[in-house]
Amino acid sequence: MTHHKVCVTGASGFLASWLIKRLLLSGYHVVGTVRDPANEAKLAHLWNLEGAKERLHLVKAELTEEGSFNDAIMGCEGVFHTASPVLGHITNPREEILKPAVDGTLNVLRSCKKNPSLRRVVFTSSSSTVRVKDKFDPEKPVDESSWSSVEICEKYQIWYVLSKTMAEKAAWEFCNENGINLVTLLPSFLVGPRETERFKWHGRMGYVHIDDVALCHILVYEHEKAQGRYLCSSTVIDNDELVSILSSRYPTLPIPKRFEQHDRPYYEFNTTKITSLGFKFKSIQEMFDDCITSLVAQGHLSIP
Numbered sequence: 001m002t003h004h005k006v007c008v009t010g011a012s013g014f015l016a017s018w019l020i021k022r023l024l025l026s027g028y029h030v031v032g033t034v035r036d037p038a039n040e041a042k043l044a045h046l047w048n049l050e051g052a053k054e055r056l057h058l059v060k061a062e063l064t065e066e067g068s069f070n071d072a073i074m075g076c077e078g079v080f081h082t083a084s085p086v087l088g089h090i091t092n093p094r095e096e097i098l099k100p101a102v103d104g105t106l107n108v109l110r111s112c113k114k115n116p117s118l119r120r121v122v123f124t125s126s127s128s129t130v131r132v133k134d135k136f137d138p139e140k141p142v143d144e145s146s147w148s149s150v151e152i153c154e155k156y157q158i159w160y161v162l163s164k165t166m167a168e169k170a171a172w173e174f175c176n177e178n179g180i181n182l183v184t185l186l187p188s189f190l191v192g193p194r195e196t197e198r199f200k201w202h203g204r205m206g207y208v209h210i211d212d213v214a215l216c217h218i219l220v221y222e223h224e225k226a227q228g229r230y231l232c233s234s235t236v237i238d239n240d241e242l243v244s245i246l247s248s249r250y251p252t253l254p255i256p257k258r259f260e261q262h263d264r265p266y267y268e269f270n271t272t273k274i275t276s277l278g279f280k281f282k283s284i285q286e287m288f289d290d291c292i293t294s295l296v297a298q299g300h301l302s303i304p
């Protein structure tokens with residue numbers, strides 16, 4: 001078992017919590033950064049993880065404060081940078097999304113540069129950074145060589161995608177200039193057990209089990225030959241097809257029959273780059289079964 005120290009930014013988040021769970025189970029020492037270490041209710045699930053009391057350390061850090069990550073990152077061999085603003089109610093997108101995502105990533109990477117123990121940085125990007133563009137060849141699944149168009153994102157004010165695309169590009173530029181070993185992971189929509197019943201439907205979408213995303217972060221961190229970008233997605237599916245699967249699996253749940261149709265291009269993802277490292281994704285049924293089981297267990301949903 002490996003026991004070296006790694007840092008996970010945004011430790012209290014959905015993805016980071018699962019990543020920390022998997023890192024602790026693999027024997028790592030984890031330094032997690034949070035904005036508010038005094039918020040016991042928000043952090044209780046982390047302290048309940050196996051190995052947390054012995055090998056988890058939480059420290060305060062804020063993306064928009066220069067140098068804020070220095071202490072957390074110093075002495076770590078790996079840094080998983082997951083912290084980034086994820087959709088919510090916003091009034092000033094440049095300040096609230098773009099600045100923390102892009103400048104915050106550079107802030108984290110400047111701390112990485114000061115750390116002589118650093119082996120690799122894994123940056124959590126998003127599959128949205130490859131698929132927002134005006135030309136798709138429906139015959140050719142989208143792979144990691146594709147980038148979303150900054151111009152289209154700006155024109156239609158798709159702030160989240162813009163933030164992830166600009167942050168990943170900035171990370172590549174900084175790491176290439178400064179000799180930092182960077183690998184990026186591009187998950188599609190995360191599904192799995194979680195603490196709230198938040199769901200949004202976006203027409204045709206890629207889906208991936210949260211546990212697979214956590215495992216893929218560790219795979220691309222540990223694999224000697226991992227390099228570049230990795231799409232991380234199990235299945236791309238139209239929302240109407242998804243609800244049809246779900247309603248035949250859960251006939252007593254009030255699942256809509258159809259959704260408003262968006263004029264989105266047909267696309268598939270080519271995930272052979274990560275599957276060729278030996279990874280096998282869980283199915284759409286498994287991710288939604290785990291999600292629904294967890295919602296029932298936590299009292300958010302009851303199955304008649």
Ligand SMILES: NC(=O)c1ccc[n+]([C@@H]2O[C@H](COP(=O)([O-])OP(=O)(O)OC[C@H]3O[C@@H](n4cnc5c(N)ncnc54)[C@H](OP(=O)(O)O)[C@@H]3O)[C@@H](O)[C@H]2O)c1
Nearest residue numbers: 010013014015035062063082083084085086100126189190
């Ligand atoms: N959810 C998805 O379907 C999905 C898909 C692809 C990629 N991703 C990426 O995965 C990562 C995690 O997403 P998630 O779904 O787990 O979202 P989440 O639960 O909202 O977690 C985001 C984390 O980022 C932290 N954060 C936000 N702004 C910050 C700031 N200014 N300073 C310090 N920390 C800040 C949050 O801290 P607080 O808890 O203090 O707010 C939170 O811990 C993000 O990079 C996201 O873009 C998510």
